[in-house]
Structure formats: C-alpha cells, structure tokens
Amino acid sequence: IATIKDGKPNWSRGFGVKKAGETQPATADTLFGAASLSKPVFAYAILRMRDEKLIDLDRPLWNYLPYADLPSVENSKLITARHVLSHSSGLQNWRFNRDQKLELAFKPGERFQYSGEGYYYLQRVLENITGRGFEEYMQDRVLKPLGMTNSTFSWTPPAEPLMSWGHNPRMVPSEAFNATRGRLMLATGEQWKKPIAAWKHEDVARAFSEANKEAPVLPNFLLPNTAGSLVTSVTEYARFMALLLGERSAAAPLSEASRTEMLTTQTRINSAVSWGLGIGLENHGGRKLFWHWGDNGTFKAFMMGEPATGTGVVILTNSQNGHRVWQRIVAEAMGRDHPATYFWMT
Numbered sequence: 001i002a003t004i005k006d007g008k009p010n011w012s013r014g015f016g017v018k019k020a021g022e023t024q025p026a027t028a029d030t031l032f033g034a035a036s037l038s039k040p041v042f043a044y045a046i047l048r049m050r051d052e053k054l055i056d057l058d059r060p061l062w063n064y065l066p067y068a069d070l071p072s073v074e075n076s077k078l079i080t081a082r083h084v085l086s087h088s089s090g091l092q093n094w095r096f097n098r099d100q101k102l103e104l105a106f107k108p109g110e111r112f113q114y115s116g117e118g119y120y121y122l123q124r125v126l127e128n129i130t131g132r133g134f135e136e137y138m139q140d141r142v143l144k145p146l147g148m149t150n151s152t153f154s155w156t157p158p159a160e161p162l163m164s165w166g167h168n169p170r171m172v173p174s175e176a177f178n179a180t181r182g183r184l185m186l187a188t189g190e191q192w193k194k195p196i197a198a199w200k201h202e203d204v205a206r207a208f209s210e211a212n213k214e215a216p217v218l219p220n221f222l223l224p225n226t227a228g229s230l231v232t233s234v235t236e237y238a239r240f241m242a243l244l245l246g247e248r249s250a251a252a253p254l255s256e257a258s259r260t261e262m263l264t265t266q267t268r269i270n271s272a273v274s275w276g277l278g279i280g281l282e283n284h285g286g287r288k289l290f291w292h293w294g295d296n297g298t299f300k301a302f303m304m305g306e307p308a309t310g311t312g313v314v315i316l317t318n319s320q321n322g323h324r325v326w327q328r329i330v331a332e333a334m335g336r337d338h339p340a341t342y343f344w345m346t
Contacts, residue, residue: 007310035294038230043278086266145251153224155182166298
C-alpha cells in the first residue's frame with residue numbers, strides 16, 4: 001500500500017510475503033503485476049505525444065496505421081485515440097482463440113465498452129509514429145524520467161529478485177505472466193542480438209509464434225501489452241499518481257490542459273461513474289476523484305486519487321482474492337465507500 005498526501009507520496013509499506021510457503025516479506029519496493037493500472041500510464045504517454053503534436057486524438061487511427069484485424073465495416077476506420085482511451089471504440093475487450101474476430105458493437109463514440117484490444121491497436125500506432133519499440137519508448141518518455149526505474153511493461157533481469165508471485169484462492173503460487181514469457185523473450189533477444197525493449201509488434205509476434213507454434217498470435221497473449229503488462233511497485237506507482245494530482249515533472253512534462261482533459265468525462269457510464277482519457281472518474285457526494293482497477297487473475301490492484309485535496313492511495317496485491325482487501329483499504333484511506341469500487345464488481 002502507498003498513500004499520497006498534499007499531492008506527494010508520503011507513506012508506503014509492504015504486508016505479507018512475496019510467495020506463499022516462503023518467508024521473504026513483501027516490501028514497498030516489491031514488484032507486482034499492475035494489470036490494467038497500466039492503462040493510465042500509457043494514456044499519459046499518448047497525451048505527451050499530443051502535446052508535442054505527434055498525434056491528434058481525434059484523427060482516425062486508420063490514417064496512422066491501417067489494421068488488418070479490424071472488422072470490414074466502414075465505421076471501424078473511424079476509431080480514434082480518444083475513443084480508445086475512453087473505451088468507446090466499440091471493440092470487445094479481448095479475443096481468446098484463432099476463430100474469434102474483432103467485432104464492432106456500435107459506432108465509435110456512442111457508448112462505453114471496455115476494450116484492451118483497442119489499447120493494443122493504439123500501442124501499435126505509437127510504435128508506427130515514433131519508429132521505436134513500445135517498451136523502449138515508455139522507459140524513455142515516462143518510467144525512467146519519473147524515477148520508476150524498476151517498472152517495466154516487459155521483463156528485465158533486475159526485476160527478477162523483486163517480483164512477487166501470484167496466488168489462487170487456495171494459496172497456490174504461480175509466476176507472473178511477465179516472468180514466464182519475459183525470460184523466453186530475453187533468450188530470443190540474445191539470439192537475435194536485439195534488445196527486447198526495442199522490439200516492435202512484428203518482433204513480438206514472431207518470437208511468440210516461434211515459441212508457441214500452436215497458439216494464436218493475438219494481443220491478449222503478447223508482451224509488452226499496454227493494456228495490462230506493467231510490473232511496478234506501490235512506491236513507484238505513487239510517483240506517477242502524484243502527476244495526476246497536479247505535481248509537475250520537468251523530466252516528463254504534461255501540459256496542464258492535457259492533465260485536465262485526461263480527468264474530464266469523455267464517456268458516461270452512470271450518474272456516479274464515467275471515463276476520462278485512460279482513467280476512470282467518480283463524481284459522487286460532492287467529490288470528484290479518479291481511479292482504476294486491475295485484474296490479471298492472481299494479481300488484483302486499485303488506485304484512487306482526489307485532485308482537490310491531493311490525497312490518493314494505490315494497492316497492489318498478489319492474490320486472486322485481492323479485491324476483497326483493497327475495497328476496505330480504499331474506504332479507509334479515502335474516507336468512505338466509493339461507487340467505483342462496486343462498479344468493478346459488475
């Protein structure tokens with residue numbers, strides 16, 4: 001758990017152990033799968049690109065990168081970065097087998113539908129615009145400048161001793177997706193003599209296909225994945241949250257206009273909950289907050305912040321039942337129960 005007070009990280013602590021059956025404690029610097037807490041970090045990078053006039057949030061992504069996986073209907077070519085970040089692209093969350101096709105449930109912009117597939121498309125657009133691998137770009141433009149030096153969307157050797165294991169409800173431990181897949185990628189990178197941080201989608205897809213000949217090459221199985229593969233600690237993620245609460249970074253600056261827009265409703269879900277650009281919003285009981293949950297099976301996470309007071313909390317857990325822990329912690333840290341925590345349950 002880490003908390004933010006007056007807009008700055010002020011307290012963090014680990015609880016329990018990194019792996020059931022062993023005694024090594026979890027600390028504030030232990031790495032966890034952050035799952036969908038990855039998405040706000042990616043959104044920050046996209047908005048930085050917009051500030052630098054590298055991308056227009058309202059220009060169809062098809063104009064930057066035609067995507068053969070999109071359904072062959074004209075509306076699919078209307079999807080923009082704004083639609084992706086606000087989960088209004090109309091695309092489903094994920095495909096799980098080779099027979100599944102991307103589908104468009106509605107015209108982009110009409111309503112909310114959570115979509116990791118849309119985020120992965122935007123990840124490929126980022127690579128196409130910048131000419132760089134996704135991991136390399138995120139390290140240089142967001143993670144390292146913010147002091148998030150142990151965080152990664154892929155896998156690095158220094159992450160190995162810091163990483164926790166996930167646990168199912170019977171407390172059986174299993175390694176994080178990044179660890180098992182990442183080690184294979186590191187070995188392949190050495191053979192190719194190409195650092196995996198520099199890999200683009202085509203490299204990742206090729207490596208995955210060679211290592212998993214029977215598996216379909218679909219975004220849900222690929223690493224790095226902007227929608228959910230961030231590995232981080234509460235200490236480092238709290239540094240990122242401080243920027244959303246208004247702290248300015250000379251090393252990774254975001255304009256105040258873009259920060260405000262990120263925290264402005266783009267897609268409304270109900271009277272209390274909506275979505276901004278890459279992040280959930282709650283407007284309830286006279287208070288305005290931002291939030292996001294994460295769920296990668298045996299890793300559950302949640303963060304929430306209130307810009308008006310500069311307070312916030314982030315909880316990373318390595319348990320399939322982790323949401324039962326963070327719901328109570330959020331209520332205590334942020335002063336009440338929150339509609340956003342119950343929206344996750346739906």
